[in-house]
Amino acid sequence: MLSYTLRRLAGAIPTIFIIVTLTFFMIRLAPGGPFDLERPIDPLIMLNLQRAYGLDQPLWQQYLTYLGNLLQGDLGPSFARRDFTVNDLFAAGLPVSVMLGGLALGLAAVLGTFFGTIAALRQNSWLDYTIVALATFGITTPNFVVAPLLSLIFGVILGVLPAGGWSDADPRYWVLPIVTLALPQVAVIARLVRGATVEALRANHVRTARAYGLPARVVVGVHALRAALLPAVSYLGPTAAALMTGSVVVETIFGIPGIGRYFVQGALGRDYTLVMGTVVVIAIFVVVFNLLVDLAYAWLDPRVRYD
């Protein structure tokens, strides 16, 4: 298991290298540049700007410079936010995004599994239909509707929680963003777990467990749940990476200083280093969580072997 993990992590290095190369050339070949304004700048100033950021060198040389800096953990200066390096921006924003995303993920996993299992156990009862209907509602409502609604209800009308803004120390500011992030995931996980539990409850190993006379709580909670979690675990890997690297919508609406906004801003403003930095961070998250998913698979399903 340990050697598998190490091999996977070693195997991730070329993956990240390919991603970095691909994005570097894709964003550079896209039309437009970081200093293109509505009003054209004086050519001499433009030349000086480009020299200051090393944009006057040939592309391959810039690429090598970037790779060299990346290996030392230096993501370079931001083009649009002068006086900030990309490292500074991430050092400030990443902890916020990871914390919010992680809490939302935990909430979603626990609630989703709980509701999904309950629905499957009471298949085709009113409880099942209610949970499926609510889950459908959760999936169908976009977060840019949920976020203003929650902010309106709890922040403005009831006045129990802050309508927006951020504080590292005060958890009351975290509640609405976490709920907004978690709601659709609760719904998806509940549906996946319900579908898989319905199948698992009819599976041979569960019938055998019942025939042994094991208590229902063990049959469902251990034998059926293990098999039923597989699709949800597959789903959770990429979702975890997406949640922890921040959400543009939630950060914009609640005014949270996370890193979710940087990507869209960077790509639209051709802030090359910011885009590259975001891509590297997201890539690392995706690689790590996909590895965790595969390890969880082997742990949940004894038929899956990695050797």
Next chain:
Amino acid sequence: MTDATLPAVSRSLWQDAWLRLRKNRAAVASAVVLAVLALVGIFGPMLSPHSHATIYQQYVRVAPSFEAYPKAEDILPGFEREMKRARLTGAEPVLEGSRLSVALTAGEKPIDPRVTRYFERSELFSAPQLDLAEDGMTGTLTVSVNRQYFILGTDNLGRDMLTRIMIGIRISLAIGLLASVMALIIGVAWGATAGYLGGRIDNVMMRIVDILYSLPFIFFVILLLVFFGRSLVIIFIAIGATEWLDMARIVRGQTLSLKRREFVQAAEALGATRRGILTRHIVPNLLGPVVVFVTLLVPKAILLESLLSFLGLGVQDPMTSLGLLISEGAQNMRGAAWQLIGPALTLTAILFALNFLGDGLRDSLDPKER
């Protein structure tokens, strides 16, 4: 003597599934709802008296009602206004049905027949008809009142919500279906092949998925839009091209546990080809989870499109989609709730129907349900 209780021919998996699906009332009802909504999306905008892009400046943000606009109390003031512009004076106007007529009284100069233009240009009235007396000083003016119905109200620019919702259904269903079909085909083929073949091929194939997955969706879309210009086709492609990755991962996971099952080993022992095992044994057994995932995928594609619209990268005005309508409605929900409720309910109806249809399909494809 033949035994009447035995069926003459055996039923295939699909015939069997079809029979079971027809018995599932929720699934049949959902299929009907989806069919009706699809027809509304295709033909509704053609039959609607309004175009989705027509702006009625006088009817900005009017609430939903079955009453015709202009309202009864607004017709006469509107007519007075036009009369003043045309510098006409007359007796009390008489409204009969949709025809409004007035006896014009004499002014200082003869009445210019071109005054009818003022009424032609007005949004309230049309077909003005002027009958002048011999001397041209008096006469009768008759105009038609343009009655407009905005059953679901209008948006901030004064466009009919009903027509816009119907266009939204058309665009959203098209995006959801095309993107999901694309994701379905690529994802199942890719995931099943990788999971079944295993080993080095699996490693390489899933590494490619990892790489593509790590390129964030928005990045991909922005680049595509920058390179190829903004269009609906690019949005289909971008959504389809990102959604198959999830599908491939789920299918691979299922295949990994399927391929160790006895029936696959039995097929291998009987000398079936790998291709045959994949298409005859692995893929049909994958259908359960895959169908459930597709019912989640269509709404997801619709919602992704709305996220793009929220960021200003999606469908462009005056074209619209349900997601775009909802995001516009969410901004106006305090003053004009109907702008949010109409599209949100429509989207919810579509997604509910998709979900129940998907559940029905899953139950009917499950051979253990017999």
